[in-house]
Amino acid sequence: MYFKKELAEILFDALEGEIPVQDLERLIEKPKNSEHGDLAFPCFTLAKVKKKAPSQIAQELSGKIQSDTFIKVEVVGAYLNVFLNKKLVAEQVINEIIAQKGDYGSQKVGQGGIVTIDMSSPNIAKPFSMGHLRSTVIGNSISLIMEKCGYKPIKINHLGDWGTQFGKLIAAYKRWGDVEKVKQNPIKELLALYVKFHEEAEGNPVLEDEGRAWFKKLEEGDIEALSLWQWFRDESLKEFSRIYDLMNVTFDSYAGEAFYNDKMDRVVKILMEKQLLTESDQAQVVLLEEEQLPPCLIKKSDGATLYATRDLAAALYRKENYQFVQSLYVVGHEQSLHFKQLIAVLKKAGFDWAEEMVHIPFGMMLKDGKKMSTRKGKVVLLEEVLKESIAIARKNIEEKNPNLVNKDEVAKQVGVGAVIFHDLKNNRMNDIEFSLEEMLRFEGETGPYLQYTYARACSILRKGNWQVTLTEKYKASWEKEWKVVSMLMNFSNVVNRACENYDPSQVAKYIVDLAQAFNKYYAEVKVLEENEERYARLALVYSVTVVIKEGLRLLGMEAPEEM
Numbered sequence: 001m002y003f004k005k006e007l008a009e010i011l012f013d014a015l016e017g018e019i020p021v022q023d024l025e026r027l028i029e030k031p032k033n034s035e036h037g038d039l040a041f042p043c044f045t046l047a048k049v050k051k052k053a054p055s056q057i058a059q060e061l062s063g064k065i066q067s068d069t070f071i072k073v074e075v076v077g078a079y080l081n082v083f084l085n086k087k088l089v090a091e092q093v094i095n096e097i098i099a100q101k102g103d104y105g106s107q108k109v110g111q112g113g114i115v116t117i118d119m120s121s122p123n124i125a126k127p128f129s130m131g132h133l134r135s136t137v138i139g140n141s142i143s144l145i146m147e148k149c150g151y152k153p154i155k156i157n158h159l160g161d162w163g164t165q166f167g168k169l170i171a172a173y174k175r176w177g178d179v180e181k182v183k184q185n186p187i188k189e190l191l192a193l194y195v196k197f198h199e200e201a202e203g204n205p206v207l208e209d210e211g212r213a214w215f216k217k218l219e220e221g222d223i224e225a226l227s228l229w230q231w232f233r234d235e236s237l238k239e240f241s242r243i244y245d246l247m248n249v250t251f252d253s254y255a256g257e258a259f260y261n262d263k264m265d266r267v268v269k270i271l272m273e274k275q276l277l278t279e280s281d282q283a284q285v286v287l288l289e290e291e292q293l294p295p296c297l298i299k300k301s302d303g304a305t306l307y308a309t310r311d312l313a314a315a316l317y318r319k320e321n322y323q324f325v326q327s328l329y330v331v332g333h334e335q336s337l338h339f340k341q342l343i344a345v346l347k348k349a350g351f352d353w354a355e356e357m358v359h360i361p362f363g364m365m366l367k368d369g370k371k372m373s374t375r376k377g378k379v380v381l382l383e384e385v386l387k388e389s390i391a392i393a394r395k396n397i398e399e400k401n402p403n404l405v406n407k408d409e410v411a412k413q414v415g416v417g418a419v420i421f422h423d424l425k426n427n428r429m430n431d432i433e434f435s436l437e438e439m440l441r442f443e444g445e446t447g448p449y450l451q452y453t454y455a456r457a458c459s460i461l462r463k464g465n466w467q468v469t470l471t472e473k474y475k476a477s478w479e480k481e482w483k484v485v486s487m488l489m490n491f492s493n494v495v496n497r498a499c500e501n502y503d504p505s506q507v508a509k510y511i512v513d514l515a516q517a518f519n520k521y522y523a524e525v526k527v528l529e530e531n532e533e534r535y536a537r538l539a540l541v542y543s544v545t546v547v548i549k550e551g552l553r554l555l556g557m558e559a560p561e562e563m
């Protein structure tokens with residue numbers, strides 16, 4: 001809440017500095033029922049310090065709260081219920097929004113600290129899965145929210161671009177591959193080659209040897225092997241980039257698993273020096289018994305390194321290269337054990353900064369209650385899902401607003417926004433049921449509903465010829481507007497909480513509540529009616545557009561002004 005601090009400072013003086021102001025601020029609550037005021041201060045904890053009954057303390061304090069902001073103070077038992085001066089507060093909030101526009105709600109808590117965000121991270125030559133979509137959407141929003149809170153996010157796409165599978169893929173390509181086909185449809189073609197390799201290998205074990213031989217060549221830097229690998233990587237990335245472009249997501253780094261090839265010896269050396277490596281079935285592992293975790297596999301019996309070895313090297317590299325204050329990994333919950341092991345090994349090796357690493361897990365995308373696979377007979381590419389969503393949005397627009405000028409652009413914003421919002425409105429740990437129909441509804445908690453509310457508010461402003469006039473005075477009691485005003489006032493708090501909990505759903509839910517409160521207000525009040533309150537009402541509508549637009553931006557969504 002906006003005025004918590006101010007109230008805490010007044011209480012601090014009233015208590016003659018006996019209790020730290022931060023503690024007082026933490027005690028202040030928001031009453032569930034607005035009849036009990038806008039802020040409430042329970043006096044129970046003070047009773048011990050003051051050696052008095054809480055109700056008596058409340059009584060004594062009530063006389064000492066004097067400020068223009070707080071218009072009335074009531075004592076109810078051990079509680080001080082404080083009422084805000086609606087006029088003063090509403091005008092202050094609205095003026096702030098008008099002055100700051102998209103910067104409204106921005107904070108400095110992050111103090112420019114760098115946060116690396118490992119997100120999206122699909123695997124080369126494999127379809128972009130629903131899990132990768134979730135990671136992209138959640139990671140992008142967390143990055144925007146953290147930036148708003150004053151951090152400097154670095155988005156890293158830790159591509160799965162190395163491993164024995166590439167030896168097999170090269171072997172398969174050498175046998176059955178076709179340049180043109182790969183160019184036209186890289187992921188579909190490469191996946192087909194990979195599947196064929198496995199089918200044929202069952203009856204023909206020579207293939208496995210071929211695959212191993214090619215991977216060995218690749219590791220040794222053989223020109224042909226490397227250039228084929230590079231080509232598969234480039235073609236796959238081209239395809240992934242189309243999805244990122246549609247979703248407006250960019251990355252600061254595409255340093256994937258292969259990037260750490262020459263950085264793993266050092267990791268192994270460090271672990272050896274610290275005497276953390278143990279041999280087990282001829283493989284090298286770090287035992288994590290004290291941590292009650294299974295051993296972390298570092299090197300296979302044939303000397304090959306693993307996913308975890310690469311992640312250890314990546315963690316060191318990121319700390320040294322970026323000096324992060326936090327290092328986030330937005331990866332599905334099925335990899336929770338991997339990240340626990342990763343952090344535990346680093347701590348064991350004496351890297352205290354491993355404390356700053358956070359795995360941000362999320363649930364699965366389901367279709368009819370079952371895990372949604374990207375491949376069902378044929379490859380269902382995510383790009384197709386997005387395109388279908390855009391097509392449905394386009395059809396809706398055609399029905400609702402046939403005269404709209406930039407239909408294609410708006411359809412893209414709505415179609416993609418619908419997919420994003422459907423993901424982010426849920427607590428990220430929940431599994432979510434995939435349903436295009438559900439996502440694209442214009443009512444309820446959907447992206448289109450929010451964008452539509454925004455567009456409608458914009459159209460009211462156009463009709464009302466809204467302009468900021470610095471000379472014009474607000475003439476309103478702000479009673480009917482209060483619900484909306486108090487929500488606008490809460491925006492920075494919501495952003496802050498979402499940042500602390502890495503939880504975009506808090507922003508998503510907030511925008512839904514704000515949109516609903518606004519729509520209710522608009523149904524009850526004739527906003528455009530010509531009378532002395534008109535300027536204040538339009539200023540409120542304008543403020544709502546600013547905050548909805550900014551809230552949507554923090555989720556990675558756009559806000560068309562007409563739709």
Ligand code: ARG
Binds near residue numbers: 123
């Ligand atoms: N490529 C991996 C997968 O698709 C995800 C990588 C996540 N990031 C990491 N640093 N391990 O499962």
